[in-house]
Amino acid sequence: MLMTSLYLHIPFCARKCPYCDFFSTDRHSPAVLAEYVDLLLKQLELAAAAGTWSGPLTTVFFGGGTPSLLAPPQIGRILQAAAAHFGFVADCEISLEANPGTLSPQSLAGYRAVGINRLSLGAQSLDDRALAQLGRIHSAAEIRQAVAWSRAAGFDNLGLDLIYARSGQSPADLERELVAFLALEPEHLSCYGLSVEEDTPFHAFQRRGELALPDEQSYARQFVLLHEHLAEAGFGHYEISNYARPGRKCRHNLRYWRRRGCLALGAGAHAFDPAGWGRRLAVPGELAAYRQALEVGQDPLLELESFDRTGAMAETLYLGLRTAEGVADRDFSVRFGESLGEHFAPAIARAGSHLHHENGRWTFDLSGWLLFDHLILPFL
Known part of the structure; x- marks a missing residue:
């Protein structure tokens, strides 16, 4: 990968x-x-x-x-x-x-x-x-x-x-x-x-x-x-x-916010495999277990979550809308074969004026970031 x-x-x-x-x-x-x-x-x-x-x-x-x-x-x-x-x-x-x-x-x-x-x-x-x-x-x-x-x-x-x-x-x-x-x-x-x-x-x-x-x-x-x-x-x-x-x-x-691949090393580390719709993996936060796995040649990275298409869409919004660059219509449609505006229409309506759509990108304004934990829920 x-x-x-x-x-x-x-x-x-x-x-x-x-x-x-x-x-x-x-x-x-x-x-x-x-x-x-x-x-x-x-x-x-x-x-x-x-x-x-x-x-x-x-x-x-x-x-x-x-x-x-x-x-x-x-x-x-x-x-x-x-x-x-x-x-x-x-x-x-x-x-x-x-x-x-x-x-x-x-x-x-x-x-x-x-x-x-x-x-x-x-x-x-x-x-x-x-x-x-x-x-x-x-x-x-x-x-x-x-x-x-x-x-x-x-x-x-x-x-x-x-x-x-x-x-x-x-x-x-x-x-x-x-x-x-x-x-x-x-x-x-x-x-x-x-x-x-x-x-x-x-x-x-x-x-x-x-x-x-x-x-x-x-x-x-x-x-x-x-x-x-x-x-x-x-x-x-x-x-x-x-x-x-x-x-x-x-x-x-x-x-990380763009869901790019990242290998993670060390006890307590988290990795992301972007293949397919993506997987999140982690090394357990326990030093003895980390040592024991490596002593027998075992990969200590364990799968935490494997995304389906719907889950990957939701995480793309959750991470992307945290950033000023937001989420681009073109990137979303190329990745998922569907319009962001159509797929998330109800969530977009609930976000109201806090969510902006300009130059082909969706972004939260400052008040949207302040209310992020509340406003993002309908997208998940």
């Missing part, structure tokens, strides 16, 4: 954040990390030998967890193996998520030397009190230092993560924080409203009345404020939670 992207899940953290429900653990050692790299290489070799995945790769993404817990030579080994098995296109985007508290000038220079060309820093806030509330291991000063070190190491494609709609945060607080983020001159910003997920410490805090998030009106004001402030600063709002300067959209994530 055609594979244009590779995702690697590094499920280790210096400390587990109380809001995070991704598969990750803070129990690790240098030996555990070294073994995990060996397991990733085994899975990569198995995938290549099976002959079902093909390159060349246009994007590679190290996510987590905290991938920057791996040393540059370990990242380099993985990239060398991926290049040998599948090849890279000349301008392959190779991203690394990093915690500012794990970086040094030496490690950043090392990551750049082994091929990382896009860095995504999990800043989350530039307010030390908020960082403590979020359970982050770094300070605002360390974020600023990490950005300076990244530039000195030669990174010219730098993204920052921001969590907004935090407990006690007002729109005025967010505006001040945005000024501080923009002063760091990133090429990309991922801005996520804080959500409380089940089975996390934040969920327990909320149930005990110890954590109160902004109400819907305050959340909406912050969402619109982000859009307006970042648009004025020259950022394009290209997906509900993502902003980029011209030419700096995250190509890996764009491929």
Whole structure:
């Protein structure tokens, strides 16, 4: 099957954040990390030998967890193996998520030397009190230092993560924080409203009345404020939670929203096979099971969902309408042999003025994105 992207899940953290429900653990050692790299290489070799995945790769993404817990030579080994098995296109985007508290000038220079060309820093806030509330291991000063070190190491494609709609945060607080983020001159910003997920410490805090998030009106004001402030600063709002300067959209994530093929390596990783109407696969989020499967030469990727035509149509809308490019009539009709406007006529009518049809593309406006979870339901 055609594979244009590779995702690697590094499920280790210096400390587990109380809001995070991704598969990750803070129990690790240098030996555990070294073994995990060996397991990733085994899975990569198995995938290549099976002959079902093909390159060349246009994007590679190290996510987590905290991938920057791996040393540059370990990242380099993985990239060398991926290049040998599948090849890279000349301008392959190779991203690394990093915690500012794990970086040094030496490690950043090392990551750049082994091929990382896009860095995504999990800043989350530039307010030390908020960082403590979020359970982050770094300070605002360390974020600023990490950005300076990244530039000195030669990174010219730098993204920052921001969590907004935090407990006690007002729109005025967010505006001040945005000024501080923009002063760091990133090429990309991922801005996520804080959500409380089940089975996390934040969920327990909320149930005990110890954590109160902004109400819907305050959340909406912050969402619109982000859009307006970042648009004025020259950022394009290209997906509900993502902003980029011209030419700096995250190509890996764009491929996800476009339902392009992606092989995934590592415990807790998710893959997509676009053959037929598409399949979603995942590696179980359990390190012992991951190790055991690879020790006996078994592919740890398991099928989660196989789409029929109707399901593929619905997911195309669910993912595409999250983006500013939306869904093109021509692409939809070529793929499914049917008009998008006719097939989804009732859902389109229910979306009302929030859904626009211009130049052969369907897109939500800003209020449509704000109401996305509600408006998308009739399409599913």
